[in-house]
Amino acid sequence: MENVTFPKGFQARGLSCGIKKNGKPDLGILISEPPAQVFSAFTQNAVKAAPVLYDRKVASEGGKVSHVLVNSGNANACTGSRGYDDVLAEVALVRQLGAPKGEVMVSSTGVIGEYLPMEKLKAGIARLFDAGSGAGESYAPFIHAIMTTDTFEKKAQRTLVLDGKEVRLGGVAKGAGMIRPNMATMLAYLTTDLGLDADYAGAFLGSVEKSFNSISVDGDMSTNDTALLLANGASGVRYTALSQPAREAFDEGLRGLMEELAKLIIRDGEGATKLVTIETLGARTVEDAKAVCRAIANSPLVKTAFFGGDANWGRVLAAAGYSGAELVPEKTSLEFCGVKVLEKGGRADYSEDVVAEKMKAKDVSVKVDLGLGKESWTYWTCDLSYDYVKINAAYRT
Amino acid sequence: MENVTFPKGFQARGLSCGIKKNGKPDLGILISEPPAQVFSAFTQNAVKAAPVLYDRKVASEGGKVSHVLVNSGNANACTGSRGYDDVLAEVALVRQLGAPKGEVMVSSTGVIGEYLPMEKLKAGIARLFDAGSGAGESYAPFIHAIMTTDTFEKKAQRTLVLDGKEVRLGGVAKGAGMIRPNMATMLAYLTTDLGLDADYAGAFLGSVEKSFNSISVDGDMSTNDTALLLANGASGVRYTALSQPAREAFDEGLRGLMEELAKLIIRDGEGATKLVTIETLGARTVEDAKAVCRAIANSPLVKTAFFGGDANWGRVLAAAGYSGAELVPEKTSLEFCGVKVLEKGGRADYSEDVVAEKMKAKDVSVKVDLGLGKESWTYWTCDLSYDYVKINAAYRT
Numbered sequence: 001m002e003n004v005t006f007p008k009g010f011q012a013r014g015l016s017c018g019i020k021k022n023g024k025p026d027l028g029i030l031i032s033e034p035p036a037q038v039f040s041a042f043t044q045n046a047v048k049a050a051p052v053l054y055d056r057k058v059a060s061e062g063g064k065v066s067h068v069l070v071n072s073g074n075a076n077a078c079t080g081s082r083g084y085d086d087v088l089a090e091v092a093l094v095r096q097l098g099a100p101k102g103e104v105m106v107s108s109t110g111v112i113g114e115y116l117p118m119e120k121l122k123a124g125i126a127r128l129f130d131a132g133s134g135a136g137e138s139y140a141p142f143i144h145a146i147m148t149t150d151t152f153e154k155k156a157q158r159t160l161v162l163d164g165k166e167v168r169l170g171g172v173a174k175g176a177g178m179i180r181p182n183m184a185t186m187l188a189y190l191t192t193d194l195g196l197d198a199d200y201a202g203a204f205l206g207s208v209e210k211s212f213n214s215i216s217v218d219g220d221m222s223t224n225d226t227a228l229l230l231a232n233g234a235s236g237v238r239y240t241a242l243s244q245p246a247r248e249a250f251d252e253g254l255r256g257l258m259e260e261l262a263k264l265i266i267r268d269g270e271g272a273t274k275l276v277t278i279e280t281l282g283a284r285t286v287e288d289a290k291a292v293c294r295a296i297a298n299s300p301l302v303k304t305a306f307f308g309g310d311a312n313w314g315r316v317l318a319a320a321g322y323s324g325a326e327l328v329p330e331k332t333s334l335e336f337c338g339v340k341v342l343e344k345g346g347r348a349d350y351s352e353d354v355v356a357e358k359m360k361a362k363d364v365s366v367k368v369d370l371g372l373g374k375e376s377w378t379y380w381t382c383d384l385s386y387d388y389v390k391i392n393a394a395y396r397t
Numbered sequence: 398m399e400n401v402t403f404p405k406g407f408q409a410r411g412l413s414c415g416i417k418k419n420g421k422p423d424l425g426i427l428i429s430e431p432p433a434q435v436f437s438a439f440t441q442n443a444v445k446a447a448p449v450l451y452d453r454k455v456a457s458e459g460g461k462v463s464h465v466l467v468n469s470g471n472a473n474a475c476t477g478s479r480g481y482d483d484v485l486a487e488v489a490l491v492r493q494l495g496a497p498k499g500e501v502m503v504s505s506t507g508v509i510g511e512y513l514p515m516e517k518l519k520a521g522i523a524r525l526f527d528a529g530s531g532a533g534e535s536y537a538p539f540i541h542a543i544m545t546t547d548t549f550e551k552k553a554q555r556t557l558v559l560d561g562k563e564v565r566l567g568g569v570a571k572g573a574g575m576i577r578p579n580m581a582t583m584l585a586y587l588t589t590d591l592g593l594d595a596d597y598a599g600a601f602l603g604s605v606e607k608s609f610n611s612i613s614v615d616g617d618m619s620t621n622d623t624a625l626l627l628a629n630g631a632s633g634v635r636y637t638a639l640s641q642p643a644r645e646a647f648d649e650g651l652r653g654l655m656e657e658l659a660k661l662i663i664r665d666g667e668g669a670t671k672l673v674t675i676e677t678l679g680a681r682t683v684e685d686a687k688a689v690c691r692a693i694a695n696s697p698l699v700k701t702a703f704f705g706g707d708a709n710w711g712r713v714l715a716a717a718g719y720s721g722a723e724l725v726p727e728k729t730s731l732e733f734c735g736v737k738v739l740e741k742g743g744r745a746d747y748s749e750d751v752v753a754e755k756m757k758a759k760d761v762s763v764k765v766d767l768g769l770g771k772e773s774w775t776y777w778t779c780d781l782s783y784d785y786v787k788i789n790a791a792y793r794t
Contacts, residue, residue: 047718047726078714078726080743112711113744218697220712221719300615300697300781301789308790314509315617317475321444322618329444329475346477347510384697385790389783392698393705 003155004142006170007193009033009234014145017124019073019110019117026073027124028145029094030189035064035102036230037196039204041212043225049077050084051106052224054091058103062198065230066102067094068189069128070109070146071121072174075185077112077223086116093122097129107226109148109174109185146174146187149391154264160253162246165237167194169253173212173261175222185222188212188261194250195233197240203251204229211258214290214379216297217269218388229254266380271387276306277365277380280320284373288325292368293379295323303384309359311336311352320368331371337364344371400552401539403567404590406430406631411542414521416470416507416514423470424521425542426491427586432461432499433627434593436601438609440622446474447481448503449621451488455500459595462627463499464491465586466525467506467543468518469571472582474509474620483513490519494526504623506545506571506582543571543584546788551661557650559643562634564591566650570609570658572619582619585609585658591647592630594637600648601626608655611687611776613694614666615785626651663777668784673703674762674777677717681770685722689765690776692720700781706756708733708749717765728768734761741768 004012014028040059042052058065069090076083091104098104108116128139143153157170175186212227239247267275278296283289296302299319305312313334320327334342337358341348358364402409411425437456439449455462466487473480488501495501505513525536540550554567572583609624636644664672675693680686693699696716702709710731717724731739734755738745755761 045715045718046722046724047714078711078739078742078744080727112715113739220696220698220715223711223715223718299617300785301617304786304789307786310790314475314620317444318442318509318617318620321442321620325443327443330477342475342510345475347475384786386783386786388697389701389704389781389786392701393707393782 003157003170003172004030004189004191006157007168007191007234009193009232010191010230012142013128013139014142015124015127015140017127018120019071025140025144027071027121027128028142029070029128030068030142030230031098032066032191032230032232033101034232034234035066036232037198038065038105039201039229039231041205041208041227043222045221045223047078047223049075049108049224050079050087051076051108052226053084054087055105055107055226058105064102065105066100067098067104068107068228068230069094069104069125070107070187072146072148073110074108074114074116075110075112075224076108076116079113079115082115086118089118090121090125093125097126105228107187107224109146109187109224112223143172146172148174148185149270150174151268154261154268156257156260158253158257160249162237162250163243165235167235167237167250168192169257171257171261173265175265185224186212186265187224188227188258190227190229190254190257192229192231192254193233193235194231195238196231200239207251207255207258210255211262214293214377215262215266216294216379216381217266217272263380266382269382270391271385272382273385274306274383275363275380276382277363277378279365279367279376279378280370281367281376282370282372283375284326286375286377288370289375289377291323291325292320292370293377295319296366296368297379297381300384303381306364307383307385309356311341311355311359313341316366316368317342325370326372327370328372333369333371335367337361400554400567400569401427401586401588403554404565404588404631406590406629407588409539410525410536411539412521412524412537414524415517416468422537422541424468424518424525425539426525427465427467427539427627428495429463429588429627429629430498431629431631432463433629434595435462435502436598436626436628438602438605438624440619442618442620444475444620446472446505446621447476447484448473448505449623450481451484452502452504452623455502461499462502463497464495464501465504465625465627466491466501466522467504467584469543469545470507471505471511471513472507472509472621473505473513476510476512479512483515486515487518487522490522494523502625504584504621506543506584506621509620540569543569545571545582546667547571548665551658551665553654553657555650555654557646559634559647560640562632564632564634564647565589566654568654568658570662572662582621583609583662584621585624585655587624587626587651587655589626589628589651590630590632591628592635593628597636604648604652604655607652608659611690611774612659612663613691613776613778614663614669660777663779666779667788668782669779670782671703671780672760672777673779674760674775676762676764676773676775677767678764678773679767679769680772681723683772683774685767686772686774688720688722689717689767690774692716693763693765694776694778697781700778703761704780704782706753708738708752708756710738713763713765714739722767723769724767725769730766730768732764734758
């Protein structure tokens with residue numbers, strides 16, 4: 001039992017139902033017994049895929065969730081009412097075959113603008129419940145079923161001891177590899193056997209903001225992005241019964257798990273050769289700190305400079321300057337990989353050779369101190385390489 | 398007499414004063430006699446180069462301008478009070494040697510974070526006024542003095558006949574080629590011998606918005622961006638004395654000239670292989686139409702798809718979806734190169750082969766109809782190629 005099934009009361013499996021032409025796993029299911037309180041974050045894109053529209057409705061109704069069905073290879077996005085009807089048909093089949101005690105959620109990732117191959121999907125769902133032709137189905141890991149162009153598995157798990165009791169956390173994610181033709185869809189499924197009430201939603205969204213919403217490969221936002229946390233209480237421990245320090249330990253454990261997965265996504269960013277940590281300090285507001293991080297993370301000029309191993313502080317400063325955040329050049333300081341290169345708007349006394357050497361590392365960092373206030377934010381991105389262009393310029397065919 | 402000196406009463410010249418290591422022209426001057434009413438637009442970046450700070454002050458004081466000094470090879474940005482003092486020293490020397498009848502403005506483009514080599518500059522300014530060592534100085538074109546990594550000259554001119562009288566317009570621009578290390582600095586100098594009053598500023602800014610502010614190579618914004626229009630009235634014709642149709646003809650002529658220069662900048666975008674025209678129609682507000690254009694123009698996923706000649710409507714729709722503009726997928730239609738691919742949110746009946754063939758052209762287009770209102774906007778961008786990465790990943794050294 002690992003990642004999503006590491007906490008008690010979770011099962012998961014995958015298989016290939018033929019959506020992907022290469023025969024790799026493309027359909028999976030995550031099951032919680034007992035049904036779990038669900039916490040969700042979806043794409044903010046005005047163009048939302050059918051499963052996102054459906055899941056938002058389920059989430060808003062507040063029922064507990066027992067099954068999450070995920071397919072890769074087809075995003076069921078820009079498919080209109082037929083796409084939504086297909087989701088309803090998937091859910092109906094899961095209800096019929098899986099006899100869920102809670103609600104069913106659905107995610108899709110892959111090609112957009114094409115209808116789901118429902119016959120293949122239906123046969124696949126039947127096999128997921130071992131109701132297909134052959135007995136003794138041999139399943140693939142759930143994590144494989146959600147992958148598209150990901151080059152490695154993104155998974156994490158941890159055990160927390162809270163007020164002396166063991167609680168487990170697990171998670172998997174996919175992205176921002178893209179399938180042709182394609183989005184940087186991010187899917188993340190987190191599980192815990194701690195019991196959480198619906199009012200934990202604010203804390204969950206806060207951790208999403210500090211992890212999955214604080215990463216960027218290319219600044220594009222998909223129609224299908226989804227992060228779900230299922231908390232089924234199977235450990236017998238409830239959050240509300242914990243001491244304040246234990247609650248904080250859980251909050252931090254969950255946030256840390258999500259950060260771990262978010263960074264794995266960036267490490268596997270298309271064409272990425274470096275993980276770049278961007279830290280903004282001294283901002284007047286948190287929103288300003290985020291805006292500076294985002295502008296730097298999404299600047300193609302900054303990202304190509306990182307690819308070239310160039311501590312190009314002019315590009316970083318310019319990106320901070322157009323971020324919309326309050327910024328006074330004479331108060332702004334910059335560090336690359338721990339070396340101060342700009343001190344209150346003026347070039348610091350540093351060795352280009354020393355910085356250039358540090359910039360050759362796989363993990364590099366840039367720190368911006370706005371010198372205006374006490375707020376800060378951290379963001380992760382990757383560099384922009386030849387391979388990014390190569391991967392994304394390819395024909396869909 | 399061509400481009401900026403095509404209208405009456407303008408002189409311009411350039412030379413190499415040694416800022417650029419390759420010996421190419423790096424200093425130029427544009428002179429208006431009589432002094433001209435000046436209209437200006439500067440970078441919105443919070444980090445503004447010293448000459449921009451100085452020029453903004455001159456512009457706000459409303460005096461007429463007779464000299465514009467421009468250097469390339471060094472942006473005089475992030476240089477603090479010493480950088481500003483250097484601008485004052487340049488202006489003082491132009492005043493001393495050029496005996497200007499109006500104000501002096503200054504622009505710089507090139508490396509940021511380094512001080513101007515003032516000895517070289519001062520000697521260069523002296524030579525610009527033929528006060529240097531040798532008599533009979535042989536000057537280079539002004540347009541060459543403002544170029545950095547531009548691979549061709551960006552210039553335009555036109556003659557308008559307004560109420561039967563001849564009026565001339567001219568202009569040059571540089572960018573978005575970048576010098577190492579570097580910004581996508583855009584400089585544009587426009588001249589006319591029509592007489593314009595200060596209250597033409599709104600119309601000028603409107604035309605800037607529709608031209609230089611409606612182009613994007615990579616979405617980055619420089620510390621030095623500057624567009625100036627000098628109107629010296631040397632034609633003897635005044636805007637205020639023109640008929641309404643003649644005024645409109647001038648407005649349109651100026652806007653058209655600026656659009657022509659703006660498109661040349663995009664054609665010379667780093668690594669650009671295609672000019673992409675993005676048109677958004679049917680928006681509820683102009684701001685929405687612009688936001689959709691901008692999101693599409695700045696999406697690396699869209700830009701790499703154009704490089705690959707791929708009519709990837711999913712990426713375009715997704716970018717429109719996260720632009721912040723009001724958008725209803727079921728009302729949105731899309732065309733690539735005149736072929737409708739998405740009709741009110743659903744895939745249109747079209748041939749991939751036909752579109753793929755059209756996408757091979759140097760000039761391609763995408764049209765988004767939001768189907769919600771009557772507002773529209775047009776934007777120009779280029780594709781994102783291997784060469785963009787190559788040019789920008791290079792070390793500064």
